[in-house]
Amino acid sequence: MNAMPADTFTTVRSEDALVRFSQVKKSYDGIHYVVKDLNLDVAKGEFLTMLGPSGSGKTTTLMMLGGFERPTLGQILLNGNPVERLPPERRNIGFVFQNYALFPHMTVAENVAFPLRYRGIRGAAAGAKVARALGRVGLEAMGDRRPAQLSGGQQQRVALARALVFEPSLVLMDEPLGALDKQLRERMQIEIKHLQTSLGITMVYVTHDQSEALTMSDRIAVFHDGRIQQLADPKTLYNAPENRFVAGFIGENNTMPCTFVGREAGLAVVRMADGATLRAADTLLSGGKAELSLSVRPENIGLASGQPNGPGNLFSGQVTDMFFLGDHMRLSVAAFGGQTVTARIPVGQVRGIAVGGTVHLACSPADCRLLED
């Protein structure tokens, strides 16, 4: 899990990098490292999401970029200049906090005008900028209100307007939508994404919500245990997770132990726990370690009867659970000698299947991926 594949690091040409983390480590107590050897480039104009469970190091990384934490070791470059020792007020970075951090003693307009004062913009010029920033987030009529008089979504917009009003080239966001309800969150995701593309700003976004990350990002860095597990665009991340953690964290995945047998017609052949052989896409980097995991998404498993004959993997098992989820049924099947395999089957196809009965399933080798760790 330690070294990232070299190609993900070089996807950003160095002259396009607005931010570069170079061998950054962070420890609060000198023993345990919250961030271990971080190398990451953020390209100009990119929406990069740092995704991971709590304690994975993503927020610490963001705080180091914002200037609120100092790296224990390593270098952070902003526009090619080292900034580890530069205080936040001299970085010119917009920051949106999880709880918005609006100044409660100021009106909305005063909040948004706050950064302008430090940039020598006052009077009518400041007023025009504030009005435009509030207009961008649809709050032009709210300038005289106090933050406490606004709803959560409106407060979020004010925080956004305040972080954008001084036209920073880089905006950081720390789980900014965490406190909003689901519908509002989805609307705000789209609004933030629109703002980011129309203004051409670079955004580094921290979240633990994978669907949020998949919706908004150009690239996603999956954090776990202080390291980036995979750095890729959303499609690649979803379709081609590189390790077991990413496979399990992004979407739902069946991950089952297997052993490598050999290669055949461009596919890898593996043996499952019960001796059955399956074929899988040959995603192995090395010649093939003996102990592997086979991962396949529930939506890529279908009923064997409904599959055309082809080079499909066929297996069967006993249904242990069935759930109706509206557009599909969710089946839990005990297969390969006791492994639980989850499959999503269209409701119309589920006939004559009952809990306790045997079901024959199929999946395409192209959808089966082998993970080495």
Added chain:
Amino acid sequence: MWLPSYATPSERLSRILVVAFAVAVMLFLIAPLFIIVPLSFSKDPFFTLPVREYSLRWYEDLFGNPRWFEAMINSAVAAVLTTILATTLGTLAALGIARPDFPYRRAIMALLISPMIVPIVIVAVGSYLFFGEFGLTNTRAGLVLAHTALATPFVVITVTATLSTYDTNLTRAANSLGASGLSAFFRVTLPNILPGVISGAIFAFATSFDEVVVALFLTAAEQRTLPVQMFSGIRDQINPTIMAAATMLLILSILLFAALALLTRKKAR
């Protein structure tokens, strides 16, 4: 206060007892006021109740007699200087202690609070002996310094309490928007912890203005404060001017507490 209609007789009885007890406690606490205030308006040069004839002669003495008037001015000056010093130092200390990376927080907090716990006579004697080395006895500076030591813990406590509800992300937000440390403090942190700072300042003022023991040790005739003047008045010739002075102190305390109440009400809104 009022019980619902389904309360049982024993619930009613216990409620009556509780209310009666509370009223008795309040009467006990307020009783001295019922004696001091009327006596200060009495015409007689000795303490008799009920008052036979009312007059303002003791108030005239309080404001007309240079000894009393100077004592009031001395107290006010010492209290204002103490308030400024203690509020500044206490707020700074509370801000420092509130930092997550502050070392030995508990020990230093205990040290800062200690003037509240140490018996006042010990503080007075200690200051007297220690300040003597530096020529600070019988000076206003010495009195203000000693009072500052007594008053600062109140500020530390009230500001620390306010800081516990202060969102440190506000400071970070101010920094990220371009405000340096000092600017972020005055424009964002201070306005949001102001209720705590002002209550601390009110306590500091009251501590210095009412304080008698340290003032007895550290002041000569020129720096004599109002409580010291009252105290020596009681020993030398018992005089109803003391009652007038006490009434004035009382009014000041009521005003200070009213200010405090207004402040907390505004905060709660």
